[in-house]
Structures are given as structure tokens and as C-alpha cells.
Amino acid sequence: xxxxxxxxxxxxxxxxxxxxxxxxxxxxxxxxxxxxxxxxxxxxxxxxxxxxxxxxxxxxxxxxxxxxxxxxxxxxxxxxxxxxxxxxxxxxxxxxxxxxxxxxxxxxxxxxxxxxxxxxxxxxxxxxxxxxxxxxxxxxxxxxxxxxxxxxxxxxxxxxxxxxxxxxxxxxxxxxxxxxxxxxxxxxxxxxxxxxxxxxxxxxxxxxxxxxxxxxxxxxxxxxxxxxxxxxxxxxxxxxxxxxxxxxxxxxxxxxxxxxx
Amino acid sequence: xxxxxxxxxxxxxxxxxxxxxxxxxxxxxxxxxxxxxxxxxxxxxxxxxxxxxxxxxxxxxxxxxxxxxxxxxxxxxxxxxxxxxxxxxxxxxxxxxxxxxxxxxxxxxxxxxx
Amino acid sequence: xxxxxxxxxxxxxxxxxxxxxxxxxxxxxxxxxxxxxxxxxxxxxxxxxxxxxxxxxxxxxxxxxxxxxxxxxxxxxxxxxxxxxxxxxxxxxxxxxxxxxxxxxxxx
Amino acid sequence: xxxxxxxxxxxxxxxxxxxxxxxxxxxxxxxxxxxxxxxxxxxxxxxxxxxxxxxxxxxxxxxxxxxxxxxxxxxxxxxxxxxxxxxxxxxxxxxxxxxxxxxxxxxxxxxxxxxxxxxxxxxxxxxxxxxxxxxxxxxxxxxx
Numbered sequence: 001x002x003x004x005x006x007x008x009x010x011x012x013x014x015x016x017x018x019x020x021x022x023x024x025x026x027x028x029x030x031x032x033x034x035x036x037x038x039x040x041x042x043x044x045x046x047x048x049x050x051x052x053x054x055x056x057x058x059x060x061x062x063x064x065x066x067x068x069x070x071x072x073x074x075x076x077x078x079x080x081x082x083x084x085x086x087x088x089x090x091x092x093x094x095x096x097x098x099x100x101x102x103x104x105x106x107x108x109x110x111x112x113x114x115x116x117x118x119x120x121x122x123x124x125x126x127x128x129x130x131x132x133x134x135x136x137x138x139x140x141x142x143x144x145x146x147x148x149x150x151x152x153x154x155x156x157x158x159x160x161x162x163x164x165x166x167x168x169x170x171x172x173x174x175x176x177x178x179x180x181x182x183x184x185x186x187x188x189x190x191x192x193x194x195x196x197x198x199x200x201x202x203x204x205x206x207x208x209x210x211x212x213x214x215x216x217x218x219x220x221x222x223x224x225x226x227x228x229x230x231x232x233x234x235x236x237x238x239x240x241x242x243x244x245x246x247x248x249x250x251x252x253x254x255x256x257x258x259x260x261x
Numbered sequence: 262x263x264x265x266x267x268x269x270x271x272x273x274x275x276x277x278x279x280x281x282x283x284x285x286x287x288x289x290x291x292x293x294x295x296x297x298x299x300x301x302x303x304x305x306x307x308x309x310x311x312x313x314x315x316x317x318x319x320x321x322x323x324x325x326x327x328x329x330x331x332x333x334x335x336x337x338x339x340x341x342x343x344x345x346x347x348x349x350x351x352x353x354x355x356x357x358x359x360x361x362x363x364x365x366x367x368x369x370x371x372x373x374x375x
Numbered sequence: 376x377x378x379x380x381x382x383x384x385x386x387x388x389x390x391x392x393x394x395x396x397x398x399x400x401x402x403x404x405x406x407x408x409x410x411x412x413x414x415x416x417x418x419x420x421x422x423x424x425x426x427x428x429x430x431x432x433x434x435x436x437x438x439x440x441x442x443x444x445x446x447x448x449x450x451x452x453x454x455x456x457x458x459x460x461x462x463x464x465x466x467x468x469x470x471x472x473x474x475x476x477x478x479x480x481x482x483x
Numbered sequence: 484x485x486x487x488x489x490x491x492x493x494x495x496x497x498x499x500x501x502x503x504x505x506x507x508x509x510x511x512x513x514x515x516x517x518x519x520x521x522x523x524x525x526x527x528x529x530x531x532x533x534x535x536x537x538x539x540x541x542x543x544x545x546x547x548x549x550x551x552x553x554x555x556x557x558x559x560x561x562x563x564x565x566x567x568x569x570x571x572x573x574x575x576x577x578x579x580x581x582x583x584x585x586x587x588x589x590x591x592x593x594x595x596x597x598x599x600x601x602x603x604x605x606x607x608x609x610x611x612x613x614x615x616x617x618x619x620x621x622x623x624x625x626x627x
Contacts, residue, residue: 003283003368006282006283007282007283010278010279010282010283014275014278014279017271017275018271018275021271022268022271025264025267025268025271026264028264028267028308029308030263030264031262031263031264031265031266031267031307031310032262032263032310032311032312032382033311033312034311034312036309036311036329036330038330038332039309039311039317039328039329039330039331039332039333042317042330042331042332043317043324043328043331046317046331047319047324052318052319052320052324053317053318053319053320053430054317054318054319054328054331055317055318055331055334055335055338055430056430057331058331058332058334058335059335059338059339063335066339067339070339070342070343073342073343073346074342074346077346077347077349077350078346078349080350080353081349081350081353084350084353084354084356084357085353085356085357088360099563104615104618105559105615108555108559108611108612108615109556109559111611112552112555112556112608112612115552115608116552116553116556119548119549119552123433123545123549126320129318129320130318130320130321130542130545131316131318131429131430131432131433131542131543131545131546132430132433132545133430135338135342135434136430136433136434136436136437136549139434139437139438139441139442140437140549140552140553142442143437143441143442143553143556144552144556146445146556146560147556149560149563150556150559150560150563201319201324202319202320221342225442228349228446229442229445229446229449231353232352232353232445232446232449232450232453233449235356235449235453236449236450236452236453236456237452240456262382262386265386265389266385266389269389269390269392269393272393272396273392273393273396276396276397276400277396277400279400280399280400280401284403285403286403286405288405288408288447288450288451288454289403289404289405289408291447292399292405292408292409292412292447293399293400295412295439295443296396296399296400296412296415299392299396299415299419299439300396302423302431302435303389303392303419303422306422306423306426306428306431307426309426309428310426310427312378312381312382313378314427315427315538315539315540316427316428316429316430316540316542316543318429318430318542320542321540321541321542322539322540328427329426329427329428334428334430334431337423337428337431338430338431338434341431341434341435341438341439342434342438344438345438345442345443348443348446349446352446352447352450355450355454356450356453356454359453359454365454377485377487377488377491377537380488380491380492380495380537381491381538383495384491384494384495384498384534387498387499388498391498391501391502391505394502394505395505398505398508398509401509402509406564406565407509407516409561410508410516410517410520410561411508411509413520413557414504414505414508414519414520414523417523417524417527417550418501418505418527420527420531420546420550421498421527421530421531424531424534424535424543424546425534427538429540429542429543429545429546432546433545433546433549436546436549436550436553437549437553440524440550440553440554440557441553441556441557444557444561445557445560448560448561452564
């Protein structure tokens with residue numbers, strides 16, 4: 001279809017969608033209204049299970065099965081990206097030249113690394129109490145590791161980030177989630193039911209299985225995002241196509257890294 | 262103000278789809294898809310908002326405060342995770358396409374097929 | 376009064392989000408788009424905080440303003456490394472110093 | 484007008500400041516866009532801090548904490564990819580003057596305790612990040 005034809009079709013469709021959507025919006029309960037039957041019930045259930053963050057309670061207690069599905073999507077997406085972005089037979093690795101980083105930026109990156117890791121772990125650990133949780137904190141932890149790429153260069157990042165443990169960590173996180181769910185079955189309840197004692201409201205150990213599932217998700221997300229970004233970084237920085245330029249003396253060795261064929 | 266957030270969500274969606282339709286670069290198209298996805302977050306949270314309510318997180322307020330709906334927030338959270346993974350997977354596919362066909366222009370790709 | 380002010384904050388953030396989304400679509404060069412997308416992530420995070428959803432804001436901040444733009448930048452770098460996409464041939468290792476908009480289209 | 488309204492009004496200022504920043508980020512020169520991205524993170528963090536106090540929810544400060552970590556890191560990543568890191572007086576002045584102007588009153592309002600330590604950490608991170616990313620670089624140059 002020609003670009004003009006496509007645009008015309010889009011404009012016609014968009015006009016219809018816009019009209020119908022506007023009509024539908026006018027029929028929706030007004031923004032900021034007081035009637036939230038599901039929300040009220042979810043909040044009551046969260047307080048009953050001594051989980052002070054009602055969103056964490058919905059995610060890891062009331063809708064824990066859905067979150068298992070979500071984590072599985074994440075897991076398979078990372079797997080898919082690893083498969084799609086692996087080094088093929090006609091590609092070579094080449095060593096990127098060490099980058100020149102100005103000293104203030106180097107110092108800043110190295111100082112920020114532990115701070116950022118601590119912030120990420122804090123966000124994971126307080127998931128059932130204050131805003132945050134396994135997913136948000138996991139991404140911050142993964143991003144924090146990449147501060148090394150800013151502070152030094154790709155080779156420094158590779159030295160502290162052997163991928164194998166992260167690949168295992170991602171699988172362990174996913175498995176820990178399922179095992180926590182199965183443990184509830186063994187304890188004589190339903191899959192992913194909250195069988196642990198609820199603890200004291202608004203303390204770190206409150207919420208029964210919520211902190212456990214939260215930690216499992218945190219681990220999976222942190223490791224998964226590290227693996228994911230590593231694939232993209234590998235492709236962008238290190239892997240040369242067969243027809244690509246680049247220096248020829250490098251060959252496929254790559255400094256101190258194992259081959260993932 | 263009673264419908265503005267819903268309409269903004271609709272606008273973001275349509276603008277994102279417009280970008281997808283007219284895009285000449287698959288990476289740009291993936292970015293547009295991310296824009297279109299963000300309309301769902303806005304719509305979900307707008308539906309769950311309650312005037313005068315606060316976040317249903319009781320670490321620093323008593324549990325009897327008037328709060329907004331936590332269910333839609335949990336949905337939006339899931340939505341964001343899934344959106345990010347979709348973006349990652351699509352970008353990996355774009356890299357693969359570029360390797361196989363040497364272009365990221367969707368029109369050039371359909372020429373290749375025909 | 377606090378309620379009205381919250382409404383004002385929400386309205387400003389909404390308009391900012393709508394403008395950022397439009398700008399993200401209209402910036403056809405992926406590198407520029409990545410920057411606008413990170414701004415969109417930022418304004419969405421603000422909007423979500425004003426809508427009393429700090430959990431969602433945190434996750435949008437982490438994903439929308441860090442991970443997604445980074446992945447787009449890395450993909451652009453990979454895609455532009457080899458000659459043949461209408462861009463000028465580029466030998467050697469990319470050092471990230473090439474300007475935006477070399478995709479066969481002039482920068483807007 | 485209550486104190487909460489005052490904080491929300493104060494939070495509206497950096498929020499409105501984001502409007503011209505969006506314009507720069509969408510239609511500026513590459514160097515300008517980078518400065519704008521940096522500035523956007525700073526202004527958003529200030530808006531988050533001020534409105535957290537306005538909503539009476541110290542817990543919301545966590546969002547600003549994460550932003551103060553991710554913001555400068557993001558700017559440096561973009562600088563690596565675009566090959567420019569232009570200096571910016573505006574960013575430096577906001578980091579040096581704007582951040583304390585928001586954080587010190589907030590500290591006074593919260594009083595001593597864990598929340599105040601968190602605020603001070605965020606303030607320090609924002610200032611350090613703003614200073615490092617706005618210093619520019621002689622070798623890479625504004626014109627690169």
C-alpha cells in the first residue's frame with residue numbers, strides 16, 4: 001500500500017476511534033470519583049494481611065498468580081532476546097578501544113556505584129512497606145551496575161559482570177517464586193496462598209509470603225535486565241558483522257570472556 | 262477536568278499509532294509503540310484516582326485514610342513490565358532484521374518480499 | 376484548596392505528557408527520539424506521583440527514562456555500524472562520536 | 484492557604500519549568516538536548532520533593548531518590564553515545580542554588596530524623612550529579 005493510502009486509512013480509522021472513544025469517556029465514571037468497590041476491598045484485604053503497601057499486597061498476595069505470569073513473560077522475553085542477539089557464525093568479536101574518561105566523571109561513576117546499588121536494594125527490601133518493590137528496585141540495581149560503563153569502559157564492565165551468574169540468578173528468581181507457591185500447597189493451602197504468619201503491621205517482616213515473593217522478583221528482574229542489556233551492549237560495542245569494518249587483528253578471541261555459541 | 266485525563270490517554274494512543282503508521286525506521290516505530298503503550302498507564306491510573314485520596318501505602322499514614330484504588334495501580338505496574346519486555350524483544354528483532362536484510366525501513370522490507 | 380491545587384498539578388502534568396508523546400512521535404531520528412522518550416518517562420512519573428501512585432511512578436522512572444532509551448540507543452549504534460543503510464560507509468569501531476540524523480534523512 | 488498548599492504551589496514552579504525544557508529537548512541542537520535532558524531530571528526531582536511534602540507523604544520521596552541516582556547516570560550515558568558533554572551554567576546554578584533552596588526548607592519542615600537524612604542524601608546526590616554533568620569538558624569541547 002502506498003504511504004498516502006496508508007495514511008488515509010489511518011486517518012479514517014483514527015477519526016472513528018476518536019469519536020467512539022470520546023463518547024465512551026463521557027460515559028465513564030467522572031475522573032476522581034469516590035466509587036471504587038474493588039479498590040476498597042483490596043485495601044481491606046491488604047490491611048487484614050498486615051501488608052502496609054496495598055499495591056504489593058495486590059501483586060504478591062491477592063493476584064500472585066498473575067504476577068507469576070508477568071514474571072514468566074519477562075523471563076521468556078529475556079530468553080528470546082538472548083537467542084536473537086547471540087553471536088552468529090559469521091560474526092566476530094572485536095575489542096573496543098579503551099575509552100578516555102575524564103577523571104571527575106570516573107570518580108563520580110565509581111562513587112555512585114555503591115550508592116546506586118544501595119538505593120536499589122533499599123527499594124527492593126521495603127517493597128511491602130513503602131513505594132517500591134522487586135521490579136522497581138531490580139531495575140535500579142541492574143542500571144547501577146552499568147555505571148561502570150560510564151566510569152570506565154566496556155571491558156571494565158565485563159570484568160565485574162560475568163554473565164553466567166546473572167543467567168543463573170534470573171532462573172533462580174523465577175524458580176523461587178514457583179517454589180514459594182508450591183510450599184503453600186504442601187502446607188495444605190492453595191498455590192501461592194499466603195500461608196506464613198503475617199507479622200506486625202508496617203515492619204520489614206510483615207506480610208507473610210509477600211516479602212519472599214518480592215525478593216524473588218527483585219532477583220529475577222535485576223539479573224534479567226543485566227542479561228538483557230548485556231546482549232544489546234555486546235551487539236552494539238563488540239560484535240562485528242561479516243561485512244563490517246573494524247580492525248582485523250582482533251579475531252574472535254575477545255579478552256577473557258567465554259564464548260556463547 | 263472530569264474527562265481530560267481520559268481524552269489525553271486517547272490522544273497519546275492515537276499519536277503513537279500515527280507514528281507507527283508513518284514510520285520509515287523500525288527503531289522509531291518501536292519507540293512509537295512505547296508511546297502508544299503509555300496511554301494505557303494513563304487511562305488505568307485515571308480510572309483509579311479518587312479526589313482527596315492518597316496512595317494506599319500505609320508506611321507513613323494510618324490505614325483509615327481515604328485512598329486511591331490499588332488494583333489499577335498493580336495492573337499499571339504489570340503493564341509497564343510487559344511493555345518494557347515487548348520493547349526489548351522488538352528491538353532484538355530489529356537488530357536481527359538489519360543483519361538479514363540490511364535495512365530497517367519497513368517499506369524496503371516489504372519490497373524485498375514482493 | 377489542596378484538592379484544587381492537586382488538580383492543577385495533574386492537569387499540567389497531563390498536558391506535559393501529551394506534548395512529550397507528540398514530540399516523541401514527531402522526532403523521526405531514533406537517537407533524538409530516545410531523548411524525548413526519556414523525557415516522556417520523566418513526565419509520566421510526575422503525573423503518576425500526582426495521581427497518588429508512587430509505585431507506578433518508580434517503575435516508570437526506571438523503565439521509561441533509563442532502560443528503554445538505553446536499549447534504543449544501543450540498537451541504533453548496532454544498526455548504524457555497517458554501511459548499507461543509506462548512510463555513509465563507516466569503518467572502524469564506533470566511538471559514539473558520530474552525530475545524530477545520519478540515517479539517510481536530514482535531521483529535523 | 485495552608486502549608487501543604489504552599490509546598491504544592493512551590494512544586495508547580497519546577498513543573499512549569501519543564502515546558503521550555505521539553506521544547507529544547509525536542510527541537511534543540513544535540514548539545515542543547517543533552518543539557519535539556521539533564522535539566523529535566525533536576526527540575527523533576529525538585530518537583531517530586533516539594534510535592535511529596537505538599538501531599539504530606541514522606542514516602543513519595545523515594546521516587547526523587549531513585550531519580551537523583553538514575554538522572555545523572557542517564558545524562559552521562561547519552562554523553563557517551565552522542566560524544567558531547569557541553570557545560571551548562573544554568574544546570575550548575577540550579578544544582579548549586581535551586582537544590583538547597585528546596586531541600587533546606589524541606590529539612591526544616593520535616594525536622595530531624597530518618598526522613599531528613601534521606602532528604603539530605605537526595606540533595607547531595609542531585610548537587611553532585613548536576614555539578615559533574617554540567618562542568619563540560621575541554622577535550623571533547625562544546626563544538627564536537
